[in-house]
Amino acid sequence: MTADAPATANTANAPVVRPRRPLDLDKLFAARLYAARARPYLATALFALHTVESRSVPTMAVDRHWRCYVSPGFVDRTPEEELAAVWVHEVSHLLRDHHGRSDRFAREHDAAGPGERLRMNIAADCEINDDAFGDGLVRPEGAVVPEMLSLRDGEPMEDYLRQFRLGPCTQDLAWLDCGSGAxxxxxxxxxxxxGAHGLSVQERDAVRFRVAEGITARPGSVPMGWRRWAEEAFHPPQPWRELLGGAVRSATSGAGAGDDYTYGRPSRRSVGLPGVVLPSLRRKPPRVTVIIDTSGSVSDAELGSALLEVAAICRAVGGRRDLITVVPCDAAATIAHTLCRDEGIPLVGGGGTDLRTGFAKALRAQPRPDVVVVLTDGQTSWPSSRPSCRTVVGLFPRQVPRSWIENDPDYVPDTPPEWARVVVIDQASAAR
Known part of the structure; x- marks a missing residue:
């Protein structure tokens, strides 16, 4: 007993080490159920997350593989109602593809480093939190909302990023860390x-689709931000400039014999004749006629976009300006302009629309075009038969059909014919 006394004294003087409390899964999962009841259209996404206990995160965070890292201390000190709101916040980062959008923004704007990524996290939080709370969800303590940075509600992350920089107004947000998912x-x-329990790309897309279905099934009870997201999930914005260029290249690269020989690219038949180099046939550059709708239904901004597309088409055919012809057309087409002229292309018009005259003008030209590209809002009649060359239609979108026939207020224009390759032109992307 005497020999044990010093040990007892040393033990009494040693610091007390408290055992770490494990993650309270009952409370955490009860909060997730609370969130699913408050936002039933997000239930599929909430239950697709795999929970990981982590003492390295300040609150909760997600990675791009749909794992949710949770701090045990944060769960202990946070009321269940606030935890439910944090669940909704974190899964929103993944549904809205904030990780992919942040990567694209970083590449386009050369935004590297932790500071820029923190700025992206803040902007993503503003996009989510402007309408995330209320209707059964309380705002968590410290939640970032646009008004804290003197920003307007209802804008996407990318627009918020252009409106603020790190500084005094954001110095209290240095702790913010929603993970790579944000x-x-x-x-x-x-x-x-x-790592284990990550979702594949196909599984993530399936979750997003199910959530979008749930939102469109009950649009009256869903915030506007989520309704916009669901619409884009079903109809994602197309990279129209790439599609238009691809359609032109596809139309000009059909099978057919070339018109001259070249040794710049030896024929594949040379393989069967050792020691002999055979020339290959060189395809002639395609001739392209661009019909631009200059009627009164087309705005000046759309005409400007049309001229930008003419320049892009010129690049697609190797810069041969002499092979590009532009036909302005409203109700009639009178002049065909070639790009080799020094002066600009006058886009004369402003009356009614009948692009059939533009097609007739283009197809009467000698030599005949290999491709006809039509840039229009679609408020026109179309040829009844397929032209003798490939046709690509760049369509300026219309939210509501507009009538340009005074005697028929119910007039709805024909849709482009099936024989045309149609690409919808996104003017908002063009402006950026």
Missing amino acids: DGLEREWEWGPD
Whole structure:
């Protein structure tokens, strides 16, 4: 007993080490159920997340593989109602593809480093939190909302990023860390692409589609931001400039014999004749006629976009301006302009629309075009038969059909014919 006394004294003087409390899964999952009841259209996404206990995150965070990292201390000190709102917030980052959008923004604007990624996290939070709370969800303590940065509600993350910089108004947000699922930057404490319980790309897309279905099924009870997201999930914005260029290239690269020989690219038949180099046939550059709708239904901004597309088409055919012809057309087409002229292309018009005259003008030209590209809002009649060359239609979108026939207020224009390759032109993307 005497020999044990010093040990007892040392033990009494040693610091007390409290055992770490494990993650309270009952409370955490009860909060998730609370969130699913408050936002039933997000239930599929909420229950698709795999929970990971982590003491490296300040609150809760997600990675791009749909894992949710949770701080045990944060769960202990946070009321269940606030935890439910945090669940909704974190899964919103993944549904809205904030990691992918942040990566694209970083590439386009050369935005590298933790500071820029923090700025992306803040902007993503503003996009989510402007209408995330209320109707059964309380705002968590410290939630970032646009008004804290003197920003307007209802804008996308990319627009918020253009409106603020890190500074005094954001110095209290340095702790913010929603994980790579919010800003695309992987953390040391994340499990990475090879970790367990991550969702595949196909599984993530399936979750998004199910959530979008749930939103469109009950639009009256869903915030506007989520309704816009669901509409884009079903009809994602197309990279129309790439599609238009691809359609032109496809139309000009059909099978057919070339018109001259070249040794710049030896024929594949040379393989069967050792020691002999055979020339290959060189395809002639395509001739392209661009019909531009100059009627009164087409705005000046759309005409400006049309001229930009003419320049892009010229690049697609190797810069041969002499092979590009522009036909302005409203109710009639009188002049065909070639791009080799020094002066600009006059886009004369402003009356009614009948692009059939533009097609007739283009197809009467000698030599005949290989491709006809039509840039229009669609408020026109179309040829009844397929032209003798490939046709690509760049369509300026119309939210509501507009009538340009005074005697028929119920007039709805014909849709482009099936024989034309149709690409919808996104003017908002063109302006950027």
